[in-house]
Amino acid sequence: MHIATLGPSGNNHELIAKRYLKMRCSGEGSVTLFSQFEEAFQALLAGQVNYVLQCTAHATHSDCVGRYMHRAYPVDTFIAGSKPLALIAQRAAVRPTQVALQPATRYYTDLTAYTEIIDAPTTVAVAEGLLAGRFEAGICAEEVLEQAPEQLRLVQSLGPALDIWVMFATTPLPTSSPLRLDADV
Numbered sequence: 001m002h003i004a005t006l007g008p009s010g011n012n013h014e015l016i017a018k019r020y021l022k023m024r025c026s027g028e029g030s031v032t033l034f035s036q037f038e039e040a041f042q043a044l045l046a047g048q049v050n051y052v053l054q055c056t057a058h059a060t061h062s063d064c065v066g067r068y069m070h071r072a073y074p075v076d077t078f079i080a081g082s083k084p085l086a087l088i089a090q091r092a093a094v095r096p097t098q099v100a101l102q103p104a105t106r107y108y109t110d111l112t113a114y115t116e117i118i119d120a121p122t123t124v125a126v127a128e129g130l131l132a133g134r135f136e137a138g139i140c141a142e143e144v145l146e147q148a149p150e151q152l153r154l155v156q157s158l159g160p161a162l163d164i165w166v167m168f169a170t171t172p173l174p175t176s177s178p179l180r181l182d183a184d185v
Contacts (some may be wrong), residue, residue, distance in 0.1 A: 001021065001025050001029035001030075001050055001051065001052070002029060002030050002031075002032065002048075002049045002050045003017045003018045003020065003021070003029065003030070003031050003049065003050070003051045003052070003053050003075040003167075004031075004032050004033075004034055004040035004041075004043050004044060004048075004049040004051065004052045004053070005017045005032075005033060005040060005052065005053040005054070005055070005115065006033065006034060006035075006036075006037060006058070006122075007034060007035055007041065007086055008033065008035075008122065009033060009047060010056075010124050011104055011122055011123065011124045012055065012082040012083060012163075013033075013053065013055065013093040013125070014031060014033060014141050015082070015083060016053065016055070016080045016082075016165055017031040017053050018031060018094030019080060020053065020078075020165075020167070023130065024076075025147075026182060032049060036060075037052070037054060037058070037060050037064050038064075038067075039062060039073055040052045040173040041067070041068050041168070043098075044072055044168065044169070044170060045068070045071055045072065045170065047170075050167050050169065051075075051167050051168060052167070053165060053166070053167050053168075054165070054166055054168065055163045055164070055165055056163065056166060057104045057161075057163050057164075058104065059103060059104065059185070060078060061166075062117070068168070071170065072148045072168040072169070072170060073126055073168060073169060073170070073171065073172035073173065074102070074166045074168055074173075075167055075168065075169045075171075075172070075173050075179075076166070076167035076179070077164060077165065077166050077167070077179065078164075078165055079162055079163070079165070080162070080163065080165055081160035081161065081162050081163075082141075082160045082161040082162075082163065083141040083142070083160065084141065084142045084143070084157065084158070084159050084160050085105065085108065085123070085139060085140065085141060085142060085153055085158040085159065085160065085161060086139070086140070086141075086142035086145070086155070086156065086157050086158055087099070087137065087138075087139050087154075087155040087156040087158065088130055088135065088138060088139075088140060088142070088144060088145060088152050088153070088154060088155060089136060089137035089138075089152070089153055089155050090130070090135075090137070090139065090152060090153075091150070091151060093137065095113075095115060096114065096117060096136035096137040097115045097136065097138065098114060098115070098116040098117075098135065098136045099111055099114040099116070099117055099118070099135070099136070099137040099138060099139070100117075100118040100119075100120050100125075100126045100129055100130070100134075100135040100137070100138035100139075101112065101117065101118070101119065101120060101138060101139040102119075102120055102121065102122055102123045102125070102126060102139070103119055105123065105139045105161075107179065108139060108158050108161070109111060109139070109158060114137065118135065118138075118162070120138070123139065124139060124140070124141075126138040126139060126140040127140040127141060127144040130144060130148075130152060131144065131147060131148055131151070131152075133151075137155065139158070142154070142157060142158075161180075172184055
């Protein structure tokens with residue numbers, strides 16, 4: 001089994017793809033990361049990968065469902081928790097006014113104290129920006145604190161996000177599949 005999903009390495013898409021292989025395929029298989037879902041779906045349609053894994057909370061999910069309708073079919077779905085997330089700030093920023101976040105995380109906590117919200121493409125990008133000192137605060141994986149405890153501080157632990165994930169393939173499930181509810185009853 002060869003799964004395509006969104007990169008960069010270290011993000012939740014990679015984490016969940018590896019969990020999927022471990023739980024559903026005894027760890028057998030591989031994961032290829034793409035910078036955009038369009039590239040992953042094109043690889044699927046070209047036969048370069050067997051599946052595309054996508055979180056339904058991702059901003060491009062509905063576009064991908066529409067764009068690849070009748071060519072890429074949902075064949076599995078499940079709920080999985082992300083890496084534990086946190087609102088993290090620079091130690092030097094006593095009262096940060098800016099916060100960086102991946103748009104899907106915008107409502108994970110009250111951000112009214114921040115006057116500037118910076119959209120980042122991924123929580124990995126938020127973590128990189130915090131580590132580089134580009135952001136005063138941000139929502140990302142809590143584990144980033146371990147990389148720079150002298151530089152960063154925990155503002156609020158948010159825990160893992162429980163998301164719905166969809167696996168796509170080029171062959172649809174039969175109407176007799178228990179995952180399909182569109183068959184006549």
